[in-house]
Amino acid sequence: MIAVRGLTRTFDGGVSIGPLDLTIEAGAFTAILGGSGSGKTTTLKMINGLVTPDAGQVAIDGRPAGAEAAHLLRRRIGYVFQEVGLFPHLSVAENIAVGPRLAGWEKPRIAERVRELLALIALPPDVGARLPAALSGGQRQRVGLARALAARPAIMLMDEPFGALDPLVRQALGEDYLALHRALGLTTVMVTHDVTEALLLADKVVVMSQGRIIAEGTPGEMLSDRADPAVRELMAAPRDQARRLEALAAEGRGR
Amino acid sequence: MSDRFAAAARLLPDYLSQHVLLSLCALILGLLISLPLAVAASRSPKIRWPALFGASLVQTIPSLALLALFYPLLLAISALAKSWFGHGFAALGFLPSLLALTLYSMLPILRNTVAGITGVDAAVVEAADGMGMTRAQRLVRVELPLAAPVIMAGVRTAAVWTIGAATLATPVGQTSLGNYIFSGLQTENWVAVLFGCVASAVLALAVDQLLGLMESGLARRRPWRVWVGAIALALGAAAALSPLAAGSGRAAYRIGAKNFSEQYILAQLMARRLEAGGSSVAVRDDLGSATIYRALAAGEIDAYVDYSGTLWANVLHRTDNPGRGAVLAGLKTALARRDGVVLLGPLGFENAYALAMRPDRSAALGVTSLDSLAPKAPDLTLGSDLEFLSRPEWKAVQSAYGLKFRKLVSYQPTFMYRALADGEVDVISAFSSDGRIAAEHLVVLTDPRHALPPYDAVILISPRRAHDARLLAALTPLIGAIDVATMRAANLSVDRDRDKLSPAAAAAALARTLKTRPPARR
Numbered sequence: 001m002i003a004v005r006g007l008t009r010t011f012d013g014g015v016s017i018g019p020l021d022l023t024i025e026a027g028a029f030t031a032i033l034g035g036s037g038s039g040k041t042t043t044l045k046m047i048n049g050l051v052t053p054d055a056g057q058v059a060i061d062g063r064p065a066g067a068e069a070a071h072l073l074r075r076r077i078g079y080v081f082q083e084v085g086l087f088p089h090l091s092v093a094e095n096i097a098v099g100p101r102l103a104g105w106e107k108p109r110i111a112e113r114v115r116e117l118l119a120l121i122a123l124p125p126d127v128g129a130r131l132p133a134a135l136s137g138g139q140r141q142r143v144g145l146a147r148a149l150a151a152r153p154a155i156m157l158m159d160e161p162f163g164a165l166d167p168l169v170r171q172a173l174g175e176d177y178l179a180l181h182r183a184l185g186l187t188t189v190m191v192t193h194d195v196t197e198a199l200l201l202a203d204k205v206v207v208m209s210q211g212r213i214i215a216e217g218t219p220g221e222m223l224s225d226r227a228d229p230a231v232r233e234l235m236a237a238p239r240d241q242a243r244r245l246e247a248l249a250a251e252g253r254g255r
Numbered sequence: 256m257s258d259r260f261a262a263a264a265r266l267l268p269d270y271l272s273q274h275v276l277l278s279l280c281a282l283i284l285g286l287l288i289s290l291p292l293a294v295a296a297s298r299s300p301k302i303r304w305p306a307l308f309g310a311s312l313v314q315t316i317p318s319l320a321l322l323a324l325f326y327p328l329l330l331a332i333s334a335l336a337k338s339w340f341g342h343g344f345a346a347l348g349f350l351p352s353l354l355a356l357t358l359y360s361m362l363p364i365l366r367n368t369v370a371g372i373t374g375v376d377a378a379v380v381e382a383a384d385g386m387g388m389t390r391a392q393r394l395v396r397v398e399l400p401l402a403a404p405v406i407m408a409g410v411r412t413a414a415v416w417t418i419g420a421a422t423l424a425t426p427v428g429q430t431s432l433g434n435y436i437f438s439g440l441q442t443e444n445w446v447a448v449l450f451g452c453v454a455s456a457v458l459a460l461a462v463d464q465l466l467g468l469m470e471s472g473l474a475r476r477r478p479w480r481v482w483v484g485a486i487a488l489a490l491g492a493a494a495a496l497s498p499l500a501a502g503s504g505r506a507a508y509r510i511g512a513k514n515f516s517e518q519y520i521l522a523q524l525m526a527r528r529l530e531a532g533g534s535s536v537a538v539r540d541d542l543g544s545a546t547i548y549r550a551l552a553a554g555e556i557d558a559y560v561d562y563s564g565t566l567w568a569n570v571l572h573r574t575d576n577p578g579r580g581a582v583l584a585g586l587k588t589a590l591a592r593r594d595g596v597v598l599l600g601p602l603g604f605e606n607a608y609a610l611a612m613r614p615d616r617s618a619a620l621g622v623t624s625l626d627s628l629a630p631k632a633p634d635l636t637l638g639s640d641l642e643f644l645s646r647p648e649w650k651a652v653q654s655a656y657g658l659k660f661r662k663l664v665s666y667q668p669t670f671m672y673r674a675l676a677d678g679e680v681d682v683i684s685a686f687s688s689d690g691r692i693a694a695e696h697l698v699v700l701t702d703p704r705h706a707l708p709p710y711d712a713v714i715l716i717s718p719r720r721a722h723d724a725r726l727l728a729a730l731t732p733l734i735g736a737i738d739v740a741t742m743r744a745a746n747l748s749v750d751r752d753r754d755k756l757s758p759a760a761a762a763a764a765l766a767r768t769l770k771t772r773p774p775a776r777r
Contacts, residue, residue, distance in 0.1 A: 074384070086379075
């Protein structure tokens with residue numbers, strides 16, 4: 001369980017985030033939804049200490065995050081970056097192996113794990129020897145995901161993990177990840193600006209705007225008529241799109 | 256030509272090994288200081304600005320001046336160390352050269368390392384943090400490998416600069432490829448000058464190419480290139496340094512010489528006599544005339560030849576002229592009392608400062624003495640060596656005769672004689688024992704008012720060798736044994752354009768003429 005209590009952060013430009021209070025249950029798939037500048041990426045980075053909060057605290061499984069060195073905490077948390085940030089001087093396999101190496105795994109176990117993850121993200125084994133520069137954007141994001149998963153973290157923080165993918169691959173990888181999340185019993189927090197993606201993958205949606213949480217609930221609650229007006233406005237666009245697609249489909253059937 | 260080339264080639268193992276040792280140590284020391292400093296500077300702007308500013312400031316100091324400045328600095332520190340711990344250290348030669356070159360090598364390494372580390376993609380740095388790397392792990396596994404090609408480019412620049420600037424270590428007493436250039440310039444041995452330039456250029460280019468191979472290997476992730484470059488560099492360095500390992504240890508005696516032909520010849524002459532007695536001797540040529548006395552007093556060289564007037568004015572700071580014998584006697588007691596330096600005795604000739612003119616100009620203007628020069632001087636140009644105009648002798652002559660020249664120009668002695676021959680200057684500050692005075696029939700202007708002090712060539716012995724029987728036995732027979740004609744002939748044999756002798760050959764010839772003379776009585 002991740003407990004966020006009174007977290008605030010003000011940047012030099014005057015932009016301020018929080019105070020944030022948020023509880024993420026173990027095993028949950030939480031989506032933080034919001035437009036650009038809403039503070040969702042900063043919130044994610046404050047959870048694993050990449051951004052230091054001005055006040056408030058984060059507790060993971062009841063232990064305050066500040067109780068241990070930041071780098072030790074981060075080794076137990078998988079993080080997928082929006083810019084991916086693969087190490088350009090390391091091969092795909094070496095990139096995936098970074099986490100296990102930091103955790104001090106034996107070499108054969110690391111090699112085995114790399115093979116396993118290449119299969120999981122549906123990349124042929126020979127890709128392992130390539131440098132990131134030789135991969136497509138989608139392949140790089142898959143490798144970024146595999147790298148975050150490699151050291152078997154219990155918590156996954158993902159910042160727009162499927163952003164650079166074409167829609168087909170994006171949906172497929174999203175579904176694949178959801179299956180993995182369930183099979184491994186992960187606790188996942190995903191930041192996205194894509195309303196449909198958030199609603200379809202997460203079991204809890206947190207909506208942020210101008211540095212504050214304005215709503216949280218299950219996807220069903222988000223779509224219900226009782227929701228806050230701002231949330232209803234956010235949900236209107238995908239609902240409208242879905243209705244129009246349905247109408248087009250009916251028109252096609254009618255011909 | 257081929258003789259001079261062969262003579263230069265024979266010196267190559269010694270000069271090259273010293274040059275490589277100096278450059279290599281300076282570069283390694285530069286790396287050891289610059290890399291950690293650059294890492295700290297890349298983390299903190301508070302360190303970055305002063306570090307880069309300091310390194311840039313060093314670059315603005317001419318490299319020869321930087322080398323020269325380290326000598327008095329180290330001498331002072333050595334004196335302090337001696338008073339505190341009872342041990343001094345050698346302030347001449349390797350140490351000042353090493354420190355100056357190390358400072359000189361720092362800017363490109365610092366600047367490139369800072370640029371390389373701060374230039375690493377912010378997303379990659381954040382990913383390293385997000386994966387749970389410590390700062391040290393991030394540095395070693397991510398930042399340094401990614402910055403390596405840029406850092407290597409900096410090391411390459413530093414290496415080329417260091418190898419080039421190491422030729423300037425010669426005047427502070429460190430043997431280097433610069434010995435060819437400095438002594439070649441003094442004795443007009445252009446083969447030697449060219450040999451030194453080409454040797455240091457080839458060395459710099461070879462190192463640059465091999466480091467370039469390593470740099471491209473790092474940039475394109477081709478480890479074999481890095482290895483080939485590194486192994487070739489290591490083998491090259493080992494080959495160049497091998498003469499050092501072969502020549503076992505330090506020479507027993509060190510003889511110093513200033514930077515002109517007479518000094519080279521006399522240093523070789525003293526060295527030959529010591530070697531004939533079975534001692535090993537190292538000659539340190541091209542020492543600056545201000546540093547050489549301090550080097551002797553500090554025991555860094557054991558003996559050299561200086562001139563009474565120079566010591567009288569520059570070491571004892573005297574401006575009077577009590578006469579030849581009184582100056583010698585005064586020096587002997589004053590130097591012994593003040594510094595423990597032994598004035599062994601005069602060699603028998605004077606090498607005085609004298610103003611000289613071409614015979615045709617002298618006749619045309621009717622100038623034969625400094626008195627007759629004074630009224631004509633405002634229309635004439637004086638050519639001097641690099642130090643004459645800042646010496647007390649010049650001030651003494653100037654005030655005694657009221658000399659005011661139209662123009663004053665300083666030259667390397669070699670070029671000063673050329674300028675006089677070409678008519679670019681009318682009067683020069685010559686040396687009375689210079690072979691070129693006789694060879695070019697120059698008119699030496701008389702000094703009726705005795706403004707110029709006497710310049711007897713004297714052998715000085717360092718305090719720690721004051722009672723060294725072997726040294727004294729080898730050098731004492733030289734006292735009173737060389738008259739001015741003999742010295743002029745020896746100087747001319749080195750300075751002339753045709754049938755030029757090396758200083759060592761001239762010293763050998765001089766030694767043969769001395770043997771035919773009756774033993775010195777003094």
